Amino acid sequence: MTTNSSVTxxxxxxxxxxxxxxxxxxxxxxxxxxLAGLSTVLIVGLIFLFxxxxxxxxxxxxxxxxLFGSRWYPIEGIFGLLPLLVGSLIVTVGAVVIAxxxxxxxxxxxxxxxxxxxxxxxxxxxxxxxxxxxxxxGFLGWVVLAPLIQNAGAATGLTAFTGAxxxxxxxxxxxxxxxxxxxxxxxxxxxxxxxxxxATQWQTIWRVVLPAARSGIVIAVMLGIxxxxxxxMAVMMVTGNAANIPALSSGVIFQPVRTMTATIAAEMxxxxxxxxxxxxxxxxxxxxxxxxxxxxxxxxxxxxxxxARRTGAKL
Amino acid sequence: MSRQQINxxxxxxxxxxxxxxxxxxxxxxxxxxxxxxxxxxxEFISAPPTNGMREGGIWPALLGTIFLTFxxxxxxxxxxxxxxxxxxxxxxxxRMTRMVxxxxxxxxxxxxxxxGLFGLGAFxxxxxxxxxxxxxxxxxxxxxxxxxxxxxxxxxxSVPQQFRTVSLSLGATRWQTIRHQVLxxxxxxxxxxxxxxxxxxxxxxxxILFTVAAFYLPDLPHSIFDQTMALPYHLYVxxxxxxGMPLSIQYGTxxxxxxxxxxxxxxxxxxxxxxxxxxxW
Amino acid sequence: MIQSxxxxxxLYYTYEDGIEALRDISLEIPANEIFVLFGPARSGKSTLLxxxxxxxxxxxxxxxxxxxxxxxxxxxxxxxxxxxxxxxxSMVFAMxxxxxxxxxxxxxxxxKMAGIRERGELDRRVEQSLxxxxxxxxxxxxxxxxxxxxxxxxxxxxxxxxSLALEPDVVVLDNPTSGLDPISTATVEESLFDLxxxxxxxxxxxxxxxxxRVADQAAFLLDGELVEVGEAGKLFVQPTxxxxxxxxxxxxx
Numbered sequence: 065m066t067t068n069s070s071v072t073x074x075x076x077x078x079x080x081x082x083x084x085x086x087x088x089x090x091x092x093x094x095x096x097x098x099l100a101g102l103s104t105v106l107i108v109g110l111i112f113l114f115x116x117x118x119x120x121x122x123x124x125x126x127x128x129x130x131l132f133g134s135r136w137y138p139i140e141g142i143f144g145l146l147p148l149l150v151g152s153l154i155v156t157v158g159a160v161v162i163a164x165x166x167x168x169x170x171x172x173x174x175x176x177x178x179x180x181x182x183x184x185x186x187x188x189x190x191x192x193x194x195x196x197x198x199x200x201x202g203f204l205g206w207v208v209l210a211p212l213i214q215n216a217g218a219a220t221g222l223t224a225f226t227g228a229x230x231x232x233x234x235x236x237x238x239x240x241x242x243x244x245x246x247x248x249x250x251x252x253x254x255x256x257x258x259x260x261x262x263a264t265q266w267q268t269i270w271r272v273v274l275p276a277a278r279s280g281i282v283i284a285v286m287l288g289i290x291x292x293x294x295x296x297m298a299v300m301m302v303t304g305n306a307a308n309i310p311a312l313s314s315g316v317i318f319q320p321v322r323t324m325t326a327t328i329a330a331e332m333x334x335x336x337x338x339x340x341x342x343x344x345x346x347x348x349x350x351x352x353x354x355x356x357x358x359x360x361x362x363x364x365x366x367x368x369x370x371x372a373r374r375t376g377a378k379l
Numbered sequence: 380m381s382r383q384q385i386n387x388x389x390x391x392x393x394x395x396x397x398x399x400x401x402x403x404x405x406x407x408x409x410x411x412x413x414x415x416x417x418x419x420x421x422e423f424i425s426a427p428p429t430n431g432m433r434e435g436g437i438w439p440a441l442l443g444t445i446f447l448t449f450x451x452x453x454x455x456x457x458x459x460x461x462x463x464x465x466x467x468x469x470x471x472x473x474r475m476t477r478m479v480x481x482x483x484x485x486x487x488x489x490x491x492x493x494x495g496l497f498g499l500g501a502f503x504x505x506x507x508x509x510x511x512x513x514x515x516x517x518x519x520x521x522x523x524x525x526x527x528x529x530x531x532x533x534x535x536x537s538v539p540q541q542f543r544t545v546s547l548s549l550g551a552t553r554w555q556t557i558r559h560q561v562l563x564x565x566x567x568x569x570x571x572x573x574x575x576x577x578x579x580x581x582x583x584x585x586x587i588l589f590t591v592a593a594f595y596l597p598d599l600p601h602s603i604f605d606q607t608m609a610l611p612y613h614l615y616v617x618x619x620x621x622x623g624m625p626l627s628i629q630y631g632t633x634x635x636x637x638x639x640x641x642x643x644x645x646x647x648x649x650x651x652x653x654x655x656x657x658x659x660w
Numbered sequence: 661m662i663q664s665x666x667x668x669x670x671l672y673y674t675y676e677d678g679i680e681a682l683r684d685i686s687l688e689i690p691a692n693e694i695f696v697l698f699g700p701a702r703s704g705k706s707t708l709l710x711x712x713x714x715x716x717x718x719x720x721x722x723x724x725x726x727x728x729x730x731x732x733x734x735x736x737x738x739x740x741x742x743x744x745x746x747x748x749x750s751m752v753f754a755m756x757x758x759x760x761x762x763x764x765x766x767x768x769x770x771x772k773m774a775g776i777r778e779r780g781e782l783d784r785r786v787e788q789s790l791x792x793x794x795x796x797x798x799x800x801x802x803x804x805x806x807x808x809x810x811x812x813x814x815x816x817x818x819x820x821x822x823s824l825a826l827e828p829d830v831v832v833l834d835n836p837t838s839g840l841d842p843i844s845t846a847t848v849e850e851s852l853f854d855l856x857x858x859x860x861x862x863x864x865x866x867x868x869x870x871x872x873r874v875a876d877q878a879a880f881l882l883d884g885e886l887v888e889v890g891e892a893g894k895l896f897v898q899p900t901x902x903x904x905x906x907x908x909x910x911x912x913x
Contacts, residue, residue, distance in 0.1 A: 090554045097469060100461025104482040104528070107521055111489065114500035166400050173397035177390060186401055188648060193404045195644035197582030199611045200633050203618050204407060207626065236400060264386035287488070294490025296585040297611075301619060325492045325585070332496075332589050337504070349496040353489060360488035364481055471720060541757045548715055549770030550747035550826065559773070560759060 115353055119346025126344065136307040136322075138331065143344045145351070147309045151224070151321035152293055154310070155303060158228025158317055159235060159292040164285050166232070167239030171284075174240070175247040176269055194237035202298030205230040210302055213318075222304035224321045230298045235288040242287060246280020247273060283363045290359040293325075294352060300326035324348045408641070411634050418631025427597040432617055433624055437632055439599055443512075443607030444581055444639070446600065447591065450516025451580040455523045456573055462524070463531035463569070468557055487525035491585040494522045498590035513603040515591025522586055523576035530575060534568020535561055567654030571647045578643035582636065584611040594620075610636045665691035665830065665860045666712065667729040673707060673884075676721030681707040683884045685726070690877070694852060694861045696892070698871045699881035700907065705864045708881070709832050712862070713749040714742050730830070747774060750823035754835040756815035758807035763799055766807045766818060770826045785825045793821040794851045813844025820851065824859075831855065833863040837870065849874055868908050872896040880904045 123131070126143050133144030170190075174183055209229065210221030218225075250273050258268040274281070304320025307327070328345050335342040380388070426436035462479070470476040498518030508514040538561050546556040562569075584592075592612035600607045614632045617624050666689040673682040682704045689695045697705045710716045711728060714735060728735045735745055747770065759766055767786045776782065786803065790796040795817040799810070807818060816836055823831055833852075837845040845866070852861060852874055865871040871878055875892035880901075888901045899905045906912055 090552055093554055094469070097461045097465045100458050101465030101470065101479050102475075103458055104462055104486060104524065105478050107524070108482045108485055110501065111493070111497045114497050114505070115493070118496070118500045166396060169393050169396040170400045173393045177393060178397070186397070189401055189404050191648070192408070192641060192644060195578055195582070195640055196407065197584070197611055197636055197640055199582070199584045199614050200411065200637050201407070203614055203629065203633050204410070206618055207629070208410075233403070240400075264382050266386040266389040267382065270389075290488045294488070294492070296490065296492040297615060301615070325490060328492050328496065329585055329588055332499070346496055346500070349493050352493050356488045356490060356493075357485050360485045361481060364484040541753070541755070542759055544715065544718070545753070545757045545759060546769070546773075547718070548713065548746055548751040548753075549773065549822065550743040551770070551773040552743050555773050559769070564760065 112350075112353060115346055115350045119343055119348075119350045122340065122343040122347035123350075125340055134309050136327075138335075138341045138344075141340065143340070145324075145348065147307045148322060148324045148327050148348065149351075150309050151303070151307070152323040152325070154224045154317060154321055155227045155231060155299060155323055156289060156292045158224060159231035160285065160289055162228060162232035163235045163239055163288055163292070167236050167284065167288065168243050168281060170236070171240050171243035171247060172269060172274075175244050176265070176273065190237050190240055193233070198234060198295060198298045201230050201234060202301035205298060205302040218318045220304060220320060222302055222320050223318045224303055224310070225317045227299045227303035227321070227323070228317065230302055231292045231295055234295060234298065235291040238291050239284045239288040242284035243277070243281050246277040246284065249280060250276040279366055283366055286359050286363045290356050290363075294356055296325040296329050299323050300329050305330060324352055408637070411630065411637050414626075415630035415632075415634030418627045419634065423631055424635070428595070432595060432621055433628070437610065437613060437635060439597060440608040440610045440613035440632075441635065442599060443592075443609040444611070444636075446512055446607060447515050447519060447587065447609055448577050448581045450512055450603070451519040451523055452573070452577060454516055454520025455527055455576055455580075458520075459524050459527035459572070459576070460531055460569060462528045463535055463572075464557060464562075466528070467532050467535040468553070468561065483525050483528055486521075487529075491522060491583055492588075494518055494586040495588050495590060497521075498586060503590055509604060510589070510591055510593075510606050511604045512591055512600060512607055515587045515607075515609075516603075518586045518590045519580040519583060522583065523580050526579055527572040527576040530572025531565070531569040534565040534572065537568065538564045567650055570654075571651045574643050574647035574650065578640050578647065581643065582611055582640040584615055587612060610639070664688040664729075665731065666862075667732075668708075669727050669729070671708075671711070671726035671728065672724065673704075673711065673716070674723040675719065681884050682711075685881075685884075685886050687879060687886065687889060689860065689862060691860045692856055692858075693876035694856050694863060694874050696871045696875035696878040697862065697864050697881060698868060698878060699887075700912070702883075703881040704884040705881055706834050707884075709751070709834050709862065709864060712830070712832055713746045713751055714740075715746070715751065717742065743774070747826045748828050749830040749832060750826050750828035752816075752819050752823050752831065752833045752836050754838045756812060756819055756839065758810070758815055758818060761807060762804045763807050763810070763818060764803040766822050767825045770822065774826075785827070789821040789825040792824050792851065792855060793817045794847055795821055811844075813840050813847065816840060816844070817848060817851070820848070824855070828859065830860045830862060833861065835864045835866055837866045845870075868896075868910075872908075880907065882907070 122143070131143060131145055133142070134146045135142050135144045136147050174186060178186065205226055210226050212221070213223065213226055214221035254272050254276055255268055258272045259265070263271070300323075303323065303326065305322045305326055306320035307322040310316050310319040310321055328348055331341070332345050335345065423436040424441065425438050427439050428437065429435035462483075466476070466479065470479065495518065498514055502508050502514035502517050503510055542560045542564070543556050546560045547553070551559065587609055591606060592609050593606040594616055596606060596608050610632065614629070614636060617632060618629045666687075668685055668687040668689075671682055671685040672680070674680050685704075685708065697708060699705055707716070711724075712735070716722065724736070730745075730749065733740070759769060764786060767789060768782045771782060771785060787796065790799065795814060798814060799805075807815065810818060816839070820831075820833070820836065837848050840848065849870070852863070855861060856876075863874065865874065872892065877890065878892045878895050879889040880887045880895070880899075880903075882903055888895060888899060888904045895904070896908060899908065
């Protein structure tokens, strides 16, 4: 077989040599491609490794009781993460409570109600929102939104609520586009069937389409949470950065808070490398990494099983 | 209320909410343009900041962002395109592939500030690049990987399977098939991913905080081992860290940053649609 | 007995989902004849064709037993260069599948991938293959035009020419006239008769009628099994197996 070069090239020897050259070149390229694929796994591993390398000591050197304590006073050497966790929690929950209904309804509008010409205008607009740098939104929150909220009667404009609004807007594109995909994946026959037996459009959406798109919507919410919890600059600019656990009252969301991300961003510039404070900031990074890793792996799993089921049904 | 009334009410509410979501997007952009346009001038673009940044322009920050964006491109694209080819053309349905996919999903979800920490730990300190354009580009390059990989993979997967089969049946090897039949047709999509990645990199602040960005540095960088100012961080600094800063300069800076990022995003969309139209099949 | 060009021995082939596509197939395919593989849908014809030049390598999770010898050598042997094999056993698909690019690009693609770059040689092969597939007169003045601009029948003849440009030993055609009108079909069939002088031709036909028109030898496949094989003159007139008779007389399939 390999000697049968007379039909493929003018001289057999030349063809063979050429074949060898192609072979070695390809071997190199194909392995570079494989390496590039594997590098993604390697990078995730390296990120975790470096976080642990710099942040691990915090978990060893700080007594656990203090680490989960409610006081974050780095200057006195007291590193309680609770206020930061609570701060992130309040802002994220606030953002999700605002963004999920808005995003889902917007996706329903885009997927079920809007005529094509509107969709063609609206979708790029939402993509554009995803493209606005967080620092610009943070800036607007700082110069426009915060004064508005203060005028509305809050003690200060820089509150968890301000952060939640900005964050909600930032996570909207994620929530909208994934929910829309989920709605889109609902087979047309479901809708036709419901409409055929006399359901109104709203009944069809509420009773048929939304339940069928449930798992996709869950993913949208999860990734929205992931997006909100990791956001840094805008949150840092508008939440007031008070590292206290806010008093648990009805007005909890109108108090200044400090999130985990903002703490890292604000304090890393001032710490001595290798100090306990420095280690602890990396420790917060580990917490963030673990939370988002868990959220995304779970969401990825749901997508994975859903995808498998879909192809299974096709065969 | 009858079913029809409920239906009308629900539809009206949904439409109202959609307007509530979309209108502010337009307002935000128009607002920044309205307040910032008066500041933009050749001098604002081309001069360094003066008088404690309260006067002058943004040139060093603008240039720094351009450098960083190019640096990101150089780091990210070979790796991202390689990974995209791997996933769409080479990966078998096995554990390894599932791990790669999981890794990409997670890379996309890691907060940008954590990338900043990684850049600090890995590039600035461990590899001793210092706070530098190199360290910043590496960090941003890794951050943009998931966007570029998933867009490029989608583009590669959208090349009709029959082109591959025909090419292989004519005796082309797998790489020749990819090189001559797959990549040329996937190019618009890959380009879209690249530009989207660049837009993301140009606008990010958190990853460059500890890896490259300088608070105030009127001198331009001389090598990839120098620090540089960068637009997003500059906007942060002048809006929160400098007392008595005129709002006009803040809005002007925000506008320039917004224009850079949005024009990248828009041109990505443009590339995608215009190249799609030229397709023969 | 004449020396076979291709010898298939006890071939079994199973897809990932456990479907047994081929069961104990043994066939001798002589050189310079038109050998037709026919049978109902999903009887394993296309699977068998794809095994001949190892396009089957693209399918994951399959299992194979048995051998295919071409000129006495096992195509599944590790030492076989698959690219060379596919240049020797060249394939035409059911749907006309031009590659994006000009007519000339399409015809020279396989040659360039084989490292042949010399302009004179490329031009010679282009002209020769277009003449063999009866397309030369229609396209000789517009070789630089897009291959997608051709009509359906022209596209399919271009695909045949593209295979012939490789100067293969064997041309494998998987239902090449499926999308063509009767006139184009006739043109393609006629060119096949000319081609068998130089090539061994293995073909899955569009219909039993087409099989009877073009075949020198024919094999009837049913559910992955070889029911009957023989001279076309005899097989289509006096089949020995009842199932073959039922099929060619149109009682099923």
